[in-house]
Amino acid sequence: QVQLVESGGGLVQPGGSLRLSCAASGYIFSIYAMSWYRQAPGKQRELVATITSGGTTTFADSAKGRFTISRDNAKNTVYLQMNSLKPEDTAVYYCNTRMRRLDYWGQGTQVTVSS
Numbered sequence: 001q002v003q004l005v006e007s008g009g010g011l012v013q014p015g016g017s018l019r020l021s022c023a024a025s026g027y028i029f030s031i032y033a034m035s036w037y038r039q040a041p042g043k044q045r046e047l048v049a050t051i052t053s054g055g056t057t058t059f060a061d062s063a064k065g066r067f068t069i070s071r072d073n074a075k076n077t078v079y080l081q082m083n084s085l086k087p088e089d090t091a092v093y094y095c096n097t098r099m100r101r102l103d104y105w106g107q108g109t110q111v112t113v114s115s
Contacts, residue, residue: 002026002104004095009109012085016113020080022095022106027067030073032099036080038091038111045094062088070104 008020020036033052039045049069050061057069066080078095092108 002097002099004097004104004106006093006095006106006109009093009111011112012113013115014086014113016085017081017083018111020078020093020095020109020111021080022078024076024078024095024097027097027099029076032079032097034069034071035096035098036069037079037094037096038089039094039108040088040091045093048093051078062079082111085111087113089113 003025004018005023008018010018019083031053033050035050036048037045038048047060048063049057049067051057051069051071056103059067066082066084082089089114090111092110094108095106097104
């Protein structure tokens with residue numbers, strides 16, 4: 001079965017950096033796009049970044065210039081490098097893939113940006 005496991009969240013000061021990882025299993029990782037979403041308390045889940053199977057990346061406006069998404073198909077892992085973090089980046093971050101019109105999610109990892 002499809003399994004997505006996020007890691008790398010934590011508490012960081014404003015201006016700091018974190019790298020999130022999402023380890024995938026149970027399917028052919030390399031042929032599917034992968035995305036990162038986030039959900040802040042009281043807000044809807046929002047798309048942060050996507051990387052296609054070919055490596056093309058797209059970002060939400062809030063993430064452009066600060067976040068980078070990458071993938072290692074040999075390790076079945078997708079990463080989200082977050083730099084210049086702001087308090088408004090505080091949220092639970094989720095890994096996602098969609099196949100056959102079904103969405104699969106990880107359990108999420110908490111990112112808290114605070115001094």
